[in-house]
Amino acid sequence: MKPALNSGSIPEIAPTFRFQWEKAQDCYVILYPEGMVKLSPSAGEILKRCDGASSINNIIEDLNKQFPGNDLEKDVYKFLEEAHENGWIREK
Amino acid sequence: MKTVGSEKSNKLPQPLWLLAELTYACPLQCPYCSNPVEMANVKKELSTDDWFRVMQQAREMGATQLGFSGGEPLIRKDLELLIAEARRLGFYTNLITSGVGMDENRIKAFKEAGLDHIQVSFQASSEELNNFIAGTDSFQHKLEMARLVKKYGYPMVLCFVLHRRNEEQIRDILELSIVLEADYVELATTQYYGWAYHNREQLLPTRAQLKHAEEVAKEYQEKMKGKMRIFYIIPDYFEDRPKRCMDGWGHVFLTITPDGTALPCHAARQLPGLEFPNVRDKSVEWIWNDSPDFNKFRGLDWMKEPCRSCPEKEKDLGGCRCQAYMITGDARNADPVCSKSPHHNKIVDLVERVGELAGTPAFEAKPIVFRNMKASRKLIKEKETLTV
Numbered sequence: 001m002k003p004a005l006n007s008g009s010i011p012e013i014a015p016t017f018r019f020q021w022e023k024a025q026d027c028y029v030i031l032y033p034e035g036m037v038k039l040s041p042s043a044g045e046i047l048k049r050c051d052g053a054s055s056i057n058n059i060i061e062d063l064n065k066q067f068p069g070n071d072l073e074k075d076v077y078k079f080l081e082e083a084h085e086n087g088w089i090r091e092k
Numbered sequence: 093m094k095t096v097g098s099e100k101s102n103k104l105p106q107p108l109w110l111l112a113e114l115t116y117a118c119p120l121q122c123p124y125c126s127n128p129v130e131m132a133n134v135k136k137e138l139s140t141d142d143w144f145r146v147m148q149q150a151r152e153m154g155a156t157q158l159g160f161s162g163g164e165p166l167i168r169k170d171l172e173l174l175i176a177e178a179r180r181l182g183f184y185t186n187l188i189t190s191g192v193g194m195d196e197n198r199i200k201a202f203k204e205a206g207l208d209h210i211q212v213s214f215q216a217s218s219e220e221l222n223n224f225i226a227g228t229d230s231f232q233h234k235l236e237m238a239r240l241v242k243k244y245g246y247p248m249v250l251c252f253v254l255h256r257r258n259e260e261q262i263r264d265i266l267e268l269s270i271v272l273e274a275d276y277v278e279l280a281t282t283q284y285y286g287w288a289y290h291n292r293e294q295l296l297p298t299r300a301q302l303k304h305a306e307e308v309a310k311e312y313q314e315k316m317k318g319k320m321r322i323f324y325i326i327p328d329y330f331e332d333r334p335k336r337c338m339d340g341w342g343h344v345f346l347t348i349t350p351d352g353t354a355l356p357c358h359a360a361r362q363l364p365g366l367e368f369p370n371v372r373d374k375s376v377e378w379i380w381n382d383s384p385d386f387n388k389f390r391g392l393d394w395m396k397e398p399c400r401s402c403p404e405k406e407k408d409l410g411g412c413r414c415q416a417y418m419i420t421g422d423a424r425n426a427d428p429v430c431s432k433s434p435h436h437n438k439i440v441d442l443v444e445r446v447g448e449l450a451g452t453p454a455f456e457a458k459p460i461v462f463r464n465m466k467a468s469r470k471l472i473k474e475k476e477t478l479t480v
Contacts, residue, residue, distance in 0.1 A: 015245055017247075018184055018208060020182065022156060024153070024154030025154070031208070032209075032247065033211065033275070033276060034159070034186055034249070035157075036157065036184070085318075
């Protein structure tokens with residue numbers, strides 16, 4: 001198990017994965033050797049903000065600003081924990 | 093692509109995976125190579141500009157993964173240029189190599205060009221067997237290349253093709269992969285196409301070997317969870333349900349061979365009745381969407397019995413067309429791996445025969461035919477003599 005993420009953690013896309021917009025799929029994707037994972041719109045919005053500069057707190061604030069009226073915190077943590085377990089992101 | 097599922101829709105599928113076989117030339121002579129045994133007939137390779145055009149057209153069609161393969165892709169002097177262009181187009185670029193022809197400068201240059209991943213093949217975990225199967229003294233060089241691949245921060249896949257001669261090394265193979273810090277290990281049991289089909293009797297493992305390999309692979313999958321992903325590819329000759337070959341004909345994969353022939357899978361060149369569209373004179377879009385070849389076994393309408401009325405036809409799509417052709421003589425037949433195929437006994441008999449004879453001196457003395465241009469020319473000649 002990897003150490004748990006907290007509000008001050010600064011996630012970034014791990015260098016052995018690639019995150020990009022795929023026009024043909026109309027979604028963000030994670031690419032790795034010989035494979036691809038298509039991301040849901042919300043997962044794409046979260047990973048887009050994992051820029052190695054913003055803390056998880058910053059990311060949640062920013063998402064709340066863009067998608068007001070939703071309590072996103074729990075979902076963001078849940079997804080980031082999963083992304084962390086998969087090795088897609090790492091802490092800077 | 094391992095995690096891409098197929099979605100049901102009326103739209104034509106997209107060629108998500110472009111396999112660019114840059115050349116059939118190779119310094120190695122692995123007797124299980126999937127290249128066609130008639131490879132010596134292929135003379136004129138595509139130019140750099142041809143490949144640029146193919147990559148751009150495939151990318152526009154939705155291709156995301158690009159594999160540079162061969163033969164040995166390192167033989168192409170323009171590989172750095174091809175990688176840079178592929179990356180510019182937004183491909184995830186995979187270099188599938190033996191490591192022979194690579195050095196630190198090139199690994200660095202590939203990184204600067206934007207290469208995403210390097211897959212290095214090994215033939216065994218011991219130097220002696222590796223060099224025997226590869227037909228070259230390459231083991232020490234491969235070790236060095238694997239270390240450099242990691243040093244330059246690439247995700248690394250190590251690929252081991254398993255067969256009767258190296259199956260017993262499975263534990264050492266996995267230990268070696270751990271030492272080399274592989275991110276992924278592919279334990280690919282030989283699939284019998286191309287040269288491997290020709291060498292079937294010399295390569296087919298015994299049931300006991302397979303059982304052992306599977307157990308050890310499972311043990312390490314558990315032990316290395318979260319650190320190293322181990323893919324154990326099940327050998328279909330030992331199954332009774334066929335594999336969903338290439339995830340469907342003209343469904344995900346597009347192979348372009350060194351001379352520009354477009355194929356729905358890299359073994360399909362042998363199938364009779366194909367027209368072999370070439371990217372020198374047709375667009376990727378036409379080839380994928382409209383060519384007779386790519387539509388020939390798309391969907392389910394081409395099927396004969398027992399596939400046509402089989403409740404599992406959507407799951408396995410009747411298995412592999414090439415295997416059906418090689419073993420039953422008709423590419424529309426059910427893959428003979430399937431126990432419902434009237435030809436299934438041909439596979440069962442072979443597996444049993446090899447199981448009985450493996451290890452006996454007379455049987456093991458039958459020479460392996462190594463993959464090289466000389467052997468290819470000889471096999472072409474023999475075939476011509478037979479058909480005259």
